[in-house]
Each structure stands twice: as C-alpha cells, then as structure tokens.
Amino acid sequence: MFHWLEKNPFAFALAVFVTIAFAGLIEIIPNFAASSRPVIGTTPYTTLELAGRHVYIKNSCNACHSQLIRPFKSETDRYGDYSLSGEYAYDRPFLWGSKRTGPDLMRVGNYRTTDWHENHMWDPEKVVPGTIMPAYRWMFVNNTDVDTAYAEMVTVKKFFGVPYNEPVPMKDGSTKVIKMAETLHEARKDALEEAKLIVKDMKNQDVIDAVEVGRIPEIVALIAYMNSLK
Amino acid sequence: MENRPLEYDYSVSKLFIYSALAIGFIGMLVGVVIAWEMAFPAINTIFGDGAIAEYTNFSRLRVLHTDSVIYGFVLSGVFSTWYYVGQRVLKVSMAESKALMFIGYAHFWIYMIAALVLVISLFMGVTQSKEYAEFEWPLDLGITIVWLLWGASIAGLIGMRREKTLYVSIWYYIATFLAVAMLHLLNNLAIPTYFASDGIGAWYHSVSMYAGTNDALVQWWFGHNAVAFVLTTPIIAMIYYFLPKESGQAIYSYKLSLLSFWGLMFIYLWAGGHHILFSTVPDWVQTLGSVFSVILILPSWGSAINMLLTMKGEWQQVATNPIIKFMVLGSTFYMFSTLEGPIQAIKSVNAIAHFTDWIIGHVHDGALGWVVFMIMAAVYHMIPRLYGREIYSKKIMATQFWIQTLGIVLYFTSMWIAGITQGMMWRAHDEFGNLAYSFIDTVTVLHPYYIIRAVGGSLYLFGFGLFIYNVVKTMTSGRRVEVSELQNRTPMAD
Numbered sequence: 001m002f003h004w005l006e007k008n009p010f011a012f013a014l015a016v017f018v019t020i021a022f023a024g025l026i027e028i029i030p031n032f033a034a035s036s037r038p039v040i041g042t043t044p045y046t047t048l049e050l051a052g053r054h055v056y057i058k059n060s061c062n063a064c065h066s067q068l069i070r071p072f073k074s075e076t077d078r079y080g081d082y083s084l085s086g087e088y089a090y091d092r093p094f095l096w097g098s099k100r101t102g103p104d105l106m107r108v109g110n111y112r113t114t115d116w117h118e119n120h121m122w123d124p125e126k127v128v129p130g131t132i133m134p135a136y137r138w139m140f141v142n143n144t145d146v147d148t149a150y151a152e153m154v155t156v157k158k159f160f161g162v163p164y165n166e167p168v169p170m171k172d173g174s175t176k177v178i179k180m181a182e183t184l185h186e187a188r189k190d191a192l193e194e195a196k197l198i199v200k201d202m203k204n205q206d207v208i209d210a211v212e213v214g215r216i217p218e219i220v221a222l223i224a225y226m227n228s229l230k
Numbered sequence: 231m232e233n234r235p236l237e238y239d240y241s242v243s244k245l246f247i248y249s250a251l252a253i254g255f256i257g258m259l260v261g262v263v264i265a266w267e268m269a270f271p272a273i274n275t276i277f278g279d280g281a282i283a284e285y286t287n288f289s290r291l292r293v294l295h296t297d298s299v300i301y302g303f304v305l306s307g308v309f310s311t312w313y314y315v316g317q318r319v320l321k322v323s324m325a326e327s328k329a330l331m332f333i334g335y336a337h338f339w340i341y342m343i344a345a346l347v348l349v350i351s352l353f354m355g356v357t358q359s360k361e362y363a364e365f366e367w368p369l370d371l372g373i374t375i376v377w378l379l380w381g382a383s384i385a386g387l388i389g390m391r392r393e394k395t396l397y398v399s400i401w402y403y404i405a406t407f408l409a410v411a412m413l414h415l416l417n418n419l420a421i422p423t424y425f426a427s428d429g430i431g432a433w434y435h436s437v438s439m440y441a442g443t444n445d446a447l448v449q450w451w452f453g454h455n456a457v458a459f460v461l462t463t464p465i466i467a468m469i470y471y472f473l474p475k476e477s478g479q480a481i482y483s484y485k486l487s488l489l490s491f492w493g494l495m496f497i498y499l500w501a502g503g504h505h506i507l508f509s510t511v512p513d514w515v516q517t518l519g520s521v522f523s524v525i526l527i528l529p530s531w532g533s534a535i536n537m538l539l540t541m542k543g544e545w546q547q548v549a550t551n552p553i554i555k556f557m558v559l560g561s562t563f564y565m566f567s568t569l570e571g572p573i574q575a576i577k578s579v580n581a582i583a584h585f586t587d588w589i590i591g592h593v594h595d596g597a598l599g600w601v602v603f604m605i606m607a608a609v610y611h612m613i614p615r616l617y618g619r620e621i622y623s624k625k626i627m628a629t630q631f632w633i634q635t636l637g638i639v640l641y642f643t644s645m646w647i648a649g650i651t652q653g654m655m656w657r658a659h660d661e662f663g664n665l666a667y668s669f670i671d672t673v674t675v676l677h678p679y680y681i682i683r684a685v686g687g688s689l690y691l692f693g694f695g696l697f698i699y700n701v702v703k704t705m706t707s708g709r710r711v712e713v714s715e716l717q718n719r720t721p722m723a724d
Contacts, residue, residue, distance in 0.1 A: 002488055006396045009388045009404070016405050016495055021412060023499035024451050028444070031512045035443040058355035060289040066585055070508040074657035077665050085510035088442025093359050096446055096509065100585035101268070103669045125271075130674040134267075134274035138284045148423065148431030155426035155437050184430055 039086030041171040044153075044162050044178050045228065047187050048194035048216070051149035052225025055218045056095070059136065064101035067229070080107040090162060102133055109230040114201040117223045122204070139218040140207055146216065150187035153180045195220045198227075238317045239325035240616045242334035246310030247609055247616075249342065250303055251698050254602075257298035258691045264291050265687045269680035285353055293364055294352050299597070300362060300460060302345055307605035308406070308464040309337070309380065314612050315399055315471045316384070320391035330386045337379040344372040356434060360449045362456050363417050367436045370418045377414065381407050398487045402467035405495060409459040417452035443510045447503075454502035457593075461601050463494070466533050468608045473537055473557050476611055477547055478718035482539035486532055493529030497522055504575035507584065516577070523575030530568035537561040552627035553720055556607035559635065563599025567592065582657070587676070587683075588649025595642040598634070598690055606697055613701055614720050619708030621722035626700045634693035640686030648679035 005012045045053060056062070069075050071082040083106055088094055119126065122140065124133040156162040157180060164180035181187035195216045199208055207217050267273045267288045275283045284290065313334060317323055324330050348369055351357075357364040365373065384407055388400070396404075420436035440448050474481055481487060503511065503519020538561055541547065547554045570592050574583045583589060610627065614620055621627070655675065658666035708723070715721045 003395075006401075007394050009396060012396065012401070013404055013408060016401075017408050017412070019492065019495040020405070020409050020499050023496075024412075024416070027500065027503065027515050027518065028447055028451065031515070032444055035447070035511070036441050057357060057359040059287075060293055060355075060357065060359070062359055063289050063292045068509055070581070070584075072508070072581065072657065074659070074665065078656075078669070083510055085443045088446075088510065091442045092438040092440070092445065094442050094445040094449070095359060096506070098361060098505065098585070098589070099587075101673075128670055130670050132268060132271045132673060134271055134287055135279055135283070136287075137279050138281060141281070145432065148435050151423040151427035151431035151435065152437050154430065155421055155423045158426060159421055160441070 035085050036089055037086055038089035039084050040169050042087050042089055043168050043170075043176055044090045044156075044164055046178055046194060046224070047146060047149055047153065047181070047191045048144075048198075048221050048224040049228045050152060050225075051144045051146050051191060051216075052218075052221035052223070052228075053095075054145065054149060055139065055222045056225055057093075059139075061105075062095045062097040064097075064099060064133070066097035066100050066104045067106045068096040069104055069106050075104070079104045080110055090156075092156065092160075102131075105226070105229055107230055109227045112226065114198055114223050114227065115203065117226055118202050118204060118219065121219055121222070136219075139222060140204055142218045144191070144216040144218050144221040146188050146191045146221075147184060149191075150181065150184055153187075191216060191221075194224055198224050236317075236321065236323050237325065238314075238323050239331065240314060242324065242331075242338055243310045243313035243612065244616055245335075245338045246306045246313065247612070247701075249338075249345075250306035250310055250605065250609070251701060253298055253302035253306060253345070254605075255691075255694060255698060257295060257303050258687075258694055260291055260295040260298065262684065262687045262691050264288050264295055265680070265684040267291075269677065269684050284355075290353060290355060293357065294349065296362065297348065297352065297364065300456075301348075304460060304464075304601060304605065305341075307608065308460075308468075309341075310612070311464075311468050311471070311605075311608050312380070312383070312403055314616075315467070316387045316403070319393065319397040319399060319471065320387050321393040322387055322390045324387070327386065327390060330383060330390075333379055333382050333386065337376065337383060340372070340379065341376045344369065344376055347372065351434075358418075358420070358436065358438065360417065360438075360445075361453055363414070363449065363452060365418075366434045367418070367420055367422055368434050370414070373414065374411075377407070377411055381411070398470045398481070398491070399467040401491055402463045402470070405491075406459050406464045406467070409455060409463070409499075413452045413455050413459070417448055446506055446509065447511050447515065450505040451499070451502040454505055455499055458494075458498045461597060462498075465601050465604045468604055469533075469537055469557060469561065472604075472608050472611050473540055473554075476551070476553050476557070476607075476718060476720060477541060477544055479540050479542075479544055482536050482542065486536040490529045490532030490536060493532060494526075497526050497529060501526055501575070504580065507575075507577055507580045520575050520577055520580075524572045527568060527572050531565055534561045534565040534568070547719075551719060552624060552631055552722075553607050553610050555628075555631055556603045556610070559631075560600045560603040560607065563595060563603065563638075567596035567600060570595065582653035583649060584653075586649035586652045587645045587679070588653070591642040591645025591649060594645070595638060598638045598641065602694075603634075606694075609697075609701060611720055613704050614708070614711065614722075615716050617705050617708070618710055618713075619704055620711050620715075621720060622700050622703035622708045624722040624724050626696050627722070630693040630696040630700070633696070634690050637686045637688075637690030637693060640682055640689065644679040644682035644686065648676045648683075651675060651679075 069079045069082045121136045124131045157164050167175035170176050181190050195211050198220050199211045210217050419439040422436045424433040500522035503515045504523045507516050548558050652672050655667045655672040660666045711721050
C-alpha cells in the first residue's frame with residue numbers, strides 16, 4: 001500500500017491529510033459548547049475595560065503575565081481561586097499566556113488598586129525593588145482607541161450573542177446590566193465617564209488634564225481593565 | 231540531448247538563501263537583545279524612556295524575535311531547500327515551465343512584502359496576541375497567498391516529475407504544506423470588526439471566532455503543531471536529502487522511514503494539550519495530550535536513529551567533514567529535545583515546568599541545536615553547487631561549530647536551572663503552610679542564569695555571523711570547481 005501511495009501523490013496527500021486532521025476534530029469538537037458557557041457572576045467587558053484589554057494585547061503583556069490560576073495550593077494561596085472555564089466566556093482572544101516572568105493577573109483586581117498600577121507602570125522598580133519589568137510611560141501619553149473597542153462590542157453582540165444591555169445573573173442573586181451604547185458618539189461618552197471614575201484615584205497631572213479635556217490616555221483604560229480582573 | 235544531465239534552475243533557491251541569512255541574523259540579534267534586557271532591564275529604555283521606548287521594550291520585541299526566526303529565517307531555509315531538493319529528487323527542472331518560474335518568483339517577492347508588513351505591524355503593536363499567530367486578518371490572507379503559491383510549486387513540480395516514486399523528503403514537504411495550511415486557517419478564523427460594525431474603529435482589527443477555553447484549545451492545537459510542521463517536518467525533509475548526499479551513504483532503513491513518517495503524522499496532532507495542562511480544558515484532553523506526547527518519542531527517535539545509523543561504518547566523516555558534524559549533532563539534539571519535551575508533558579513534571587524558563591530552554595535546544603544547525607548544513611551543502619565554488623574556509627566552519635555548540639549548552643543548562651529553581655520556589659511552603667517566597671524573590675534569584683543565557687545566545691549569534699561571512703565569501707571568492715568535484719563530499723578550502 002505504501003509503495004502505491006508513494007507513486008500517487010494525490011492519494012498520498014489525501015492520506016496524510018486524513019491522518020493529521022482527525023485528532024483536532026476529536027479533541028476540540030465534543031466540549032465546544034460546554035466550554036463556552038459563562039459561570040454566574042461573569043459579565044462582559046465595558047467599553048473602557050475592553051479598550052484597556054486592547055492596550056494589554058497591544059503591548060503583549062501576555063508575553064510575561066499569565067491569566068490562569070492552576071488548581072494547586074501554592075497558586076490559590078498566591079493568586080486566589082483557581083480558574084473556571086466559564087470565567088473566560090467573554091475572552092476573545094484568551095489571554096492565559098505561557099510564561100510567568102511576572103506574576104499571574106487573573107484576579108489582580110482583588111488585591112491591587114488604581115494608584116498602585118499608576119505608580120508601578122510609571123516606575124516599576126520604585127514599587128517592587130528588584131523587578132525586571134520595564135516602565136510603560138508611553139501609556140500615559142498615547143490615546144486609547146475607544147472606537148475599535150466599541151466596534152468589537154457591536155461585533156460580539158451581533159455574532160456571538162454577548163449579553164450587552166441584558167440582565168446578567170450575579171452570585172448574590174441580583175442581576176447586572178453591562179451597557180453597550182447605541183451610537184459611537186454615545187460610546188465615547190460612556191468611556192469618558194468610566195475614565196473619570198478611574199482618574200479620581202490618580203495623581204499624574206498630565207493624565208488628569210487629558211481626561212478633563214475629553215482624551216483618555218491608554219494607562220486609564222489599562223487600569224480599568226486590570227481592576228475588572230477579579 | 232537526452233543523455234545530458236538536467237540543468238536545474240536555482241534562481242529562486244538562491245533568493246531564499248539570501249533572505250534566510252539576512253532575516254536569520256536580524257531575528258537572532260533581536261533575541262540576544264531581549265535576553266540581555268531580561269538580565270539588565272535598563273536596556274529596555276536604552277534610547278530613553280520617551281516615545282521611542284515603546285519600540286525597544288521587551289514586550290514589543292519578543293514577538294518580533296519569535297516570528298522572525300520561525301517564519302522569516304526557518305521558512306526561508308525551508309523554501310530554499312525546496313527549490314533545490316524538489317527539482318533534484320523529482321528529476322525535473324524549474325526552467326522547463328515558465329509558469330513554475332513565475333510562481334517561484336511570486337512566492338519569494340510576496341513573502342518578502344508580507345514579511346515587511348509583518349515587522350511594521352508588530353512594532354506598532356498590531357497583534358491578536360495568539361503566540362506564533364499574532365498577525366491580524368489582512369496579514370493572515372497574505373500568508374495564505376504565500377502558502378498557496380508554495381503549494382502550487384510543489385504540485386507543479388510533482389505533476390511534471392520524471393522520477394515516479396516520491397522520495398522521503400517529498401513526503402515531509404507535502405505534510406508541511408498540508409498541516410500548516412489547515413492549522414493556519416482554522417486557528418485564525420476571526421470576524422473583522424470594522425466590517426461587522428459598518429465601519430467603526432481600526433480596519434485591520436478582528437475578533438476571534440472562539441472564546442476563552444475553546445480559543446486556548448484551538449490555539450495550542452495550532453501552536454504545538456506549528457512547531458511540528460514548521461520546525462520539525464521540513465527539517466527532517468532536509469536531513470533525508472542532505473545527509474545521504476553529503477556522506478555518500480544510503481539511508482539506513484526504508485521501513486524505519488515509513489514508520490517514523492506515518493507515526494509522526496498520526497501522533498503529533500494529539501499532543502497540543504500538553505501546553506494547557508491543569509488549565510480549564512477538559513481533563514481527558516489534557517491526559518490525551520500528555521500520553522500522546524510520550525508516545526511521540528517513538529517516531530521522533532525513529533527518524534533520528536535512522537539518520538545516525540546512516541553514518542554506520544563512516545563515522546570518521548564526523549571528524550573530517552564539518553557539514554556532517556552539523557547534521558550529526560543536529561540529529562542528536564533532535565533526540566535530546568524530543569525526549570525532553572515528553573518529560574515536560576508528564577503532568578507532575580509540567581506542574582513545575584509550566585510558565586518557567588525551562589520551557590524556553592527546551593524550545594531553544596531544539597531550535598538552535600537541531601533546526602538552525604540543519605539549515606546551516608543544508609546551505610553549506612548547496613552553496614558550492616549553486617555557485618560552482620568551493621567553501622571559502624573549513625576552519626571557520628569548525629570554529630563556528632564549537633562556538634555555537636558552547637552557546638547552546640550555556641543556553642539550555644542555565645534555563646534548566648532557572649526554570650526548576652523558579653518552579654520549586656513558587657510552590658515552596660514554610661512549616662506553617664504559608665508560601666515561603668514572595669514572587670519577586672523568584673525573579674531576582676534568576677539574575678545570574680539570565681546573564682549566562684544572554685552570553686550563550688551572544689556566542690551563538692557570533693557563530694551565525696561567522697557562517698554568513700563564510701557563505702558570502704564562498705559566493706564571491708571561493709575557488710571555482712568542476713561539476714565532477716560536486717558529487718558527494720562538498721569541496722572546502724582549509
């Protein structure tokens with residue numbers, strides 16, 4: 001049979017393709033629906049949080065920070081409850097990372113604050129002596145791309161039924177509605193309102209001034225995203 | 231006319247050799263820079279902490295390193311050997327078909343344009359964050375075109391072939407083409423947000439078709455097998471051609487080739503789950519990933535042993551011919567790396583190794599010791615035949631070999647120690663059950679190992695510089711040789 005295949009390239013290629021293709025089918029398909037079901041208490045990202053997530057991705061934070069707490073005592077002691085599949089239901093793409101040059105950030109919102117992040121992103125060595133993380137000062141200058149975040153919200157609601165503007169069940173039995181604006185103009189206003197809440201706890205005068213005149217520096221969006229990770 | 235040997239056309243092969251040399255050097259240089267950045271973080275802001283810092287930062291450069299060496303350097307090497315080996319083992323010249331020549335040139339130039347756009351976009355931070363699949367959809371389409379052009383070249387040459395039976399190398403090139411096409415297309419399925427939202431935001435942005443755990447599963451099915459089918463199968467294709475050719479020995483066993491090829495095809499794709507052990511993917515997927523990773527030793531070692539036994543009775547060539555030396559050490563590193571990988575895929579070992587530098591060490595002993603060594607050996611074998619000149623200096627080859635080998639050893643030993651140290655410190659508890667170390671303790675302890683690694687990487691880069699010098703010198707001023715001198719052992723001047 002193998003001799004025959006080696007003389008018939010088309011059949012050979014077909015045989016190779018079948019051999020390599022079905023492992024993926026068997027491993028990926030069966031759990032597909034179950035794996036994407038959100039757990040109670042998981043909400044979609046708000047406009048500014050999603051924009052902050054884009055800042056996180058743009059700067060490849062995931063190259064050094066994981067967002068996956070494994071079910072070991074040493075990890076739950078350090079970072080909090082281990083990760084559940086449904087907590088990632090609104091993560092497109094997933095940001096588990098593959099290397100922990102720095103600590104895990106899955107629940108960083110539980111134990112770090114806005115001013116901690118502000119100081120740390122400006123000068124990490126001052127906050128954590130001995131750190132090898134570089135400063136990210138351009139985030140205090142560059143503007144956040146709110147438009148693209150809004151475009152993504154519209155897209156995921158349309159194609160994947162992400163429950164924006166719908167009641168989402170919370171752990172205490174209540175419900176919460178995450179707002180998605182009707183228009184781009186309104187989305188920009190929403191993001192700015194969120195930014196104002198963050199900036200209340202910040203000291204950098206340039207950032208405060210920027211938000212005052214309606215600009216949102218990337219650092220503000222990033223902190224909004226960090227604070228949402230719980 | 232009929233009795234004259236075929237005049238093969240190597241012009242496309244030459245172009246890909248140039249790009250392999252250039253992109254290889256740049257990609258490895260970026261790797262060395264970020265290695266030093268990890269040892270001395272001040273290098274991140276070497277040009278100040280103003281606007282430029284964004285582009286000299288580890289986080290932006292890291293992805294440029296991985297993608298430029300994998301898709302820039304390694305694929306250039308793979309394509310250059312395809313446009314050389316393909317014609318020779320199929321007994322057909324590219325020059326016989328104008329269409330094939332056109333496809334070859336289009337393949338090269340569109341690849342170059344895509345590479346340029348890719349570098350700019352990664353510098354700008356345009357990424358979808360998935361490792362080795364960072365490119366946004368416009369680039370994904372460009373990559374698809376490049377890949378299809380290569381496929382057209384493979385199909386074209388095979389369609390015109392005079393040698394009816396496909397040689398082992400061709401099996402591996404076909405598998406590379408098919409698998410990467412499948413993985414690339416499925417992993418990158420995404421919806422462009424600009425079009426879905428009727429024109430809002432960045433036009434190049436997209437959102438993945440998969441969410442969370444599913445996204446991770448698809449990504450590591452891709453990620454693991456991108457390694458398999460870019461960094462393994464085409465490299466095996468190379469060694470199956472170049473080792474017997476250079477040594478004048480026949481392949482040790484056809485049956486072993488058969489077993490290794492079909493075994494690798496069947497088993498490799500299952501093993502992706504070992505990248506996400508103890509994650510939220512279903513337990514049975516993790517176990518499958520772990521078990522198949524261990525089984526993967528069989529076909530991997532099958533190929534490597536087949537190569538080493540090809541040298542049976544001719545081991546003195548390892549001492550006298552540096553090209554053989556590169557290939558034999560490459561096979562050995564392949565064995566080493568394909569044993570280390572399965573060990574890391576065992577769940578209890580993975581609990582320590584995952585997220586640490588040990589994984590980085592593993593990638594690099596495979597990449598530096600096996601992939602790059604094999605590509606360099608292939609280029610050294612091809613250059614005299616493409617230019618009709620003898621290798622400029624055997625001494626430089628030998629020097630380069632030992633400098634680079636030392637570099638690899640420094641690299642992986644330091645990363646082993648770093649990884650295991652960090653993995654053990656993360657889980658260490660004191661007598662009351664509290665964590666023994668804060669996270670920063672587990673970072674500062676790595677400082678000496680990061681320095682050793684950076685030194686190892688720098689040595690390797692220096693050796694690669696010697697390689698480029700030797701190849702360019704061969705092209706321009708090597709002694710001209712007759713066709714009769716180019717049968718097996720490559721001619722080289724002392």
